[in-house]
Amino acid sequence: SxxxxxxxxxxxxxxxxxxxxxQGDSLRIFFASWYQQKPGQAPVLVIYGKNxxxxxxxxxxxxxxxxxxSSLTITGxxxxxxxxxxxxxxxxxxxxxxxxxxxxxxxx
Amino acid sequence: xxxxxxxxxxxxxxxxxxxxxxxxxxFTFSSSGMHWVRQAPGKGLEWVAVISYDGYNKxxxxxxxxxxxxxxxxxxxxxxxxxxSLRAEDTAVYFCAKESGYCGGGRCxxxxxxxxxxxxxxxxx
Numbered sequence: 001s002x003x004x005x006x007x008x009x010x011x012x013x014x015x016x017x018x019x020x021x022x023q024g025d026s027l028r029i030f031f032a033s034w035y036q037q038k039p040g041q042a043p044v045l046v047i048y049g050k051n052x053x054x055x056x057x058x059x060x061x062x063x064x065x066x067x068x069x070s071s072l073t074i075t076g077x078x079x080x081x082x083x084x085x086x087x088x089x090x091x092x093x094x095x096x097x098x099x100x101x102x103x104x105x106x107x108x
Numbered sequence: 109x110x111x112x113x114x115x116x117x118x119x120x121x122x123x124x125x126x127x128x129x130x131x132x133x134x135f136t137f138s139s140s141g142m143h144w145v146r147q148a149p150g151k152g153l154e155w156v157a158v159i160s161y162d163g164y165n166k167x168x169x170x171x172x173x174x175x176x177x178x179x180x181x182x183x184x185x186x187x188x189x190x191x192x193s194l195r196a197e198d199t200a201v202y203f204c205a206k207e208s209g210y211c212g213g214g215r216c217x218x219x220x221x222x223x224x225x226x227x228x229x230x231x232x233x
Contacts, residue, residue, distance in 0.1 A: 033219035035153070042203055043153065045221035049210065054221065086153050090218065095167045097143065097220075102152040 002026040002091035004100035011106040012077045020072045022087030022100045030094070032070035032087040034063060043086065047072055074105070082107045110134040110222050112204050117227030124194055130187040130204030130224055138162075138182040141207035143220050144189050146200035146229075154200070157189065158207070172198075194231045201226040 004024040012018035022032050031050060035043035045054050047063035060075045070089075074081055087100035116128040130142070144156040157168045157178040166178050177190040187204050203226045209218035 031215070031217050033221075037153075042223040042225055044223075045219060048208075048219040048221065049217040050213075050215075084152075088153075088155075088220065096169065097155040097158060099145070099153040099155055 002089075002096075002098050004032070004087050004089060004098055006085075006087060006100040006103045008101070009104040009106070011108055012074070013108050014079065015076050017073065017075045018077055018105060020074075020085050020103045020105065022070045022072075023068055024089070024098070024100075025068055026089055026092045026098070027065065027068050027070050029092060030089045031065055032063075032089045032100075034061075034070075034072045035086045035088060036081075037084045037086065046085075077105075077107050079107050081105060110206065112206065112222060112224035114202060114204055114224045114227035117202065117229045119230045119232060120194055121233050122195055122231055125190065125192045126194060126229060127191070128189045128202055128204075128227060128229070132185045132187065132204075132206070135206065137180075137185040142178075142180060142187045143205045143207060144178060144187075145203045145205055145220070145223070146198075147203070147226075148197070148200040151200075156202070159187070191229070194229075196231050199229060199231050201228050 034047040036046045037043040046057050046061045051063045062073050064071045085103045111133045113131045143158045146154050159166050159178045163180050175193045179188045203223045205220035205223040
């Protein structure tokens with residue numbers, strides 16, 4: 001089965017830019033989607049498709065893909081962006097799905 | 109608006125069974141693939157299973173294959189997961205989620221959104 005690897009934790013100063021990466025072989029075939037999860041809440045989709053934001057997601061969130069790595073960038077991080085972030089994609093077979101290991105973002 | 113509401117969670121003993129339900133509204137349920145995802149206490153998200161819009165195709169994570177069965181009743185707009193031979197490591201919040209997607213530029217993209225609020229399953233003696 002495929003794995004999606006993320007850095008466990010990153011920190012960013014208020015108003016600065018942070019990039020969260022997600023690495024896995026299946027990302028050469030399938031684009032990742034990205035989810036934000038705050039404590040005690042269900043995950044919320046922040047990036048899907050090639051680089052699309054659902055309605056209500058600020059434009060400081062953006063996504064990109066290169067080779068086996070997908071990235072989520074927060075440009076001008078705000079205090080409310082402090083959360084766990086997960087990537088998600090299908091495995092190389094296209095039938096099974098997998099979540100990344102998750103990245104905890106701290107806004108200083 | 110799209111709404112997913114899970115139910116059926118609780119505290120059960122190891123080796124027993126439990127069935128979770130997910131009531132869907134606000135979209136054409138019979139046209140959407142549906143997923144179950146779980147999150148153990150203090151851990152990350154773990155994909156559990158997916159079922160196609162018509163119920164014919166079902167896929168499972170290795171950790172639950174042979175013990176869990178995903179199903180749906182499109183006449184009731186409801187998704188289910190039957191969990192048998194439960195283990196302590198199945199303790200988690202279980203979320204249902206709707207699959208979406210589109211194709212463009214020679215590629216197809218899929219994601220899950222929205223999610224229900226989750227239901228807690230605790231397996232303990």
